[in-house]
Amino acid sequence: MAKPKRVGIYVRISKDRKGQELGIQRQEKACRELCERLGWGVLKIYAENDTSASTTSKRQRKVYTEMLRDARAGVIDGIVVYSIDRLTRRIAELTYFLEEQKEHGFAFATTEGEDTATANGRMILTIKGAVAQQETERMSERINLSLLQRREKGKPHAGGSRLFGFKEGSHFQELEPGEVELIRLGYEMLMDQKTPGDVSRKWNEHGARTPEAGTAWDIQKIKRVYRSERIGGIVTYKRQDIGDSIYPHPLTRQEWENVQTVLDSRARPAGKGAGKRKHVYSGFLTCGHCGSTMRIQWATIQGRTFRRAFCHSAQIGANGEHGCGKVNRRYDWIEERLNEVVEAALLARRPKPQTPPTDDVTEEIKVLEERIRGLRNRWKEGGMEDEDYFDSLSHLRSDLQALRAREAAATVKEARTETDALAVWRDEEMQNLERRRAIVASVIAECEVFSVGRGRKKPPELDSIRVWPVGAERD
Structure with a gap:
């Protein structure tokens, strides 16, 4: 296998309370030294500070996921870590990583010398992964036993946000x-x-x-x-x-x-379907007077059933106080106006003309390769000093490596087709509600609703609502 030239170094430490990143710096230094010995070129550092990889952690490792995505896409062709327990402490995750390596063919190495190119090397790596997982689970058992002993002595859990009635910073041991x-x-x-x-x-x-x-x-x-x-x-x-x-x-x-x-x-049992969104603009309407989020519900008044949007006095507004209760409007008219806004925005999104790929670097690579060949010929013929030759060659190879990384990523990138947003929007079936709400969220940030008074027979004025598009600056 050819030596990888676009290696990603993954460094991680579980706890860094001071935030000085000394642990991941030491790991990066050792990994870079390994790459120099192996002749591997380093392209990117993937650092996750103060992040656990144990079986008990529920936190997502976004940088680790990004590294695997780059490895699949060909942006990097190798991964180096300090030790296997820095990569993962879960045997299932390690097995998945080895399968990904086998499928996509990227190199892998640790400073402890594991070799995944052979069956014995993969077996040893798997055993080390199982040992790392066992260490984590045994540590968890000891911590849980210690916590249980504290609870049996009458000492409750001291973490978490302050609860009303207890002093700040007292760990629930002193009252207010x-x-x-x-x-x-x-x-x-x-x-x-x-x-x-x-x-x-x-x-x-x-x-x-x-x-x-x-x-x-x-x-x-x-x-x-x-x-x-x-x-x-x-x-x-x-x-x-x-x-x-x-x-x-x-x-x-x-x-x-x-x-x-x-x-x-x-307490009353929740009705069937309770908690599910039933209206497209739920959560987008706010009271124009107090800023609290308006509620939408069906109402029956004098035998007529209709939907209304209203400011509820129990809702907390933007100022941290309860809602004013001053706005009570028919929802249907508001929905029609906002539908017009969303559809107009979707119609304005013309499909972009097909253009050639902007990341086609083939010609640039050819030019650099030709320059490197010319440079080598001049040096062989004695037209350049050794120091000038190796200095120029180092710069050219660095540029060539970056271009080839872009070319590899562009080659394996899958074409993605956008869903016809307008067709999705016009599908008003209930099972399509969340997709329609996602479209609304891409167009409308908020809609302020103002009162129009009682007993009005004519339709409300258009300025009785104020629509804030996504990205608009507020005065």
């Missing part, structure tokens, strides 16, 4: 007196047959705001506070009740269980 008073007040209201909506209004009247975003309280946020086991001092491990916390907490276990009974009695 003012917030605890509101939690106790809300508990008494719920026990007095008041609703979570009543509690949210009371908390807002006292000027309380949510810990995460500093916005006003609504029903769902109130429920999340009282549904949290931390409020009742209940310690859980993998969703199992372990015991009581040794730290102070706003409610007792019995009080927390009383709240759950009240909330469960008020």
Whole structure:
């Protein structure tokens, strides 16, 4: 096999709390030294700092995925890593990587000397991958055992964002007196047959705001506070009740269980299809007065059933406060106007004329190869000093390598045909709703809706809505 000239070096470290990237720098240096010894040319560095590759990690490795995509496309013809556990700690992922290497024919090497060109080399590599996975799983078992021992001692998990009622930075070990008073007040209201909506209004009247975003309280946020086991001092491990916390907490276990009974009695099962989008412009309409996202629903008034878009007073607006409730409009008229906007935008997208590939570098490669041959002939005939010859040759070969990388990528790139967006848009079947919404998102960023008053018989004016196209700057 010819020596690869467009190698990608993949470096990764699981934890880098200081963000200094010293670990991946050491790996890159060792990998570059290996490439120099092997005579391989380095094209690109794929670095993933502070990223785990273990079986317990749910985080996507975007740089690793990009590297494999480049290897499939021919942008790089080799991959070098410091060790196999830097590449992956999952045996299934390693097996898939070796299959990709076999199919696309790119070279692979590590600083520890594994050779995937032979059956024995692949077997040793697989064994090392299994050992790396076992190390990760054993570490996970030790950590889980340590966490379980802490929970059994009454010490709850100390991570996560701040919960209402606990002090910032106290790791849920110290209470915020003012917030605890509101939690106790809300508990008494719920026990007095008041609703979570009543509690949210009371908390807002006292000027309380949510810990995460500093916005006003609504029903769902109130429920999340009282549904949290931390409020009742209940310690859980993998969703199992372990015991009581040794730290102070706003409610007792019995009080927390009383709240759950009240909330469960008020809960209603979700209807069939609940949670699914039913309208094309759901989420795109905002109130022109307060900026909160408008809701769309079917309404029956005086025997007439129609769809309406309205500003809900429980919705949080752009200013972090509740919706103003001032706008209530028929949805059908808004939908017709926005349909016209989207269709006009799609009709304006004329298909681009077919042009020759812009990345055709064949002639440039021929010119460079001819220059290299001429340079070599001059040197052989004694027309150039050795130092000048090797310096010029190094620059020309570097340019030639970059051009060949572009040529390889263009050669293997698959032709992609765009879907006829206009045909998709005009298909108004319910199963096509999400595709139509994706088209809307490419045209309309937001539509502000203003009130037109009551009792109007004539159609609303066009300026009663304001459409912001995607990419438009706002005044």
